[in-house]
Amino acid sequence: GAVVSQHPSRVICKSGTSVKIECRSLDFQATTMFWYRQFPKQSLMLMATSNEGSKATYEQGVEKDKFLINHASLTLSTLTVTSAHPEDSSFYICSARELRTAYNEQFFGPGTRLTVL
Amino acid sequence: DAKTTQPPSMDCAEGRAANLPCNHSTISGNEYVYWYRQIHSQGPQYIIHGLKNNETNEMASLIITEDRKSSTLILHHATLRDTAVYYCIVRSTNDYKLSFGAGTTVTVRA
Numbered sequence: 001g002a003v004v005s006q007h008p009s010r011v012i013c014k015s016g017t018s019v020k021i022e023c024r025s026l027d028f029q030a031t032t033m034f035w036y037r038q039f040p041k042q043s044l045m046l047m048a049t050s051n052e053g054s055k056a057t058y059e060q061g062v063e064k065d066k067f068l069i070n071h072a073s074l075t076l077s078t079l080t081v082t083s084a085h086p087e088d089s090s091f092y093i094c095s096a097r098e099l100r101t102a103y104n105e106q107f108f109g110p111g112t113r114l115t116v117l
Numbered sequence: 118d119a120k121t122t123q124p125p126s127m128d129c130a131e132g133r134a135a136n137l138p139c140n141h142s143t144i145s146g147n148e149y150v151y152w153y154r155q156i157h158s159q160g161p162q163y164i165i166h167g168l169k170n171n172e173t174n175e176m177a178s179l180i181i182t183e184d185r186k187s188s189t190l191i192l193h194h195a196t197l198r199d200t201a202v203y204y205c206i207v208r209s210t211n212d213y214k215l216s217f218g219a220g221t222t223v224t225v226r227a
Contacts, residue, residue: 004160006160032213034213034214034215036217043204043217043218043219043220044155044161044217045217046214046215046216049213049214091158093160093161095160095161095215097213105151105163105166106163106213106215107163108153108160108161108162108163109160110159110160111158111159111160113158
């Protein structure tokens, strides 16, 4: 299947700082990428849909000014958590939609563990 | 507005088949059934999907009832590495979003 990478895999930061997470599709082009958040022992929650060359679409309850998404190319989307606080500590996962497959399956990255102190 | 219902957990003996049920009684005609799994602290992994016919690939088989209101994912010859949370998701061809429920935590025991 298609490969999606995330960087970094783990990050620890101080409260009030900003953190950028990268999501890359390594062997395919992805016009659409998705960002999810997963708290311990909970399921994945979709945060936003990122479309190449246009503004991201955020799910209800997700602050767009806090979670900045940029999808500047067909293989890269970034999520920036601005002014991070301990409650933002979570597992952030991206996925990319593979256009070459018949049904446009999503392939997921390995996730980024964010810990805000 | 969960579209699927799955048992919260199940155990399976290594080497045996694991049958994972999923109810999706409100599925509509243009919605597919997708299965993903998530091994601890990793991103979800696509397993299989289907519309109305049974499907099989190298990872699993998907059996969909004739009325499409339920399905079963079959893991043939489960191994310890199949221990994960398995998610059953219905998705239409017009909506690329995946809505994850609680899933079924499958534990394969030696």
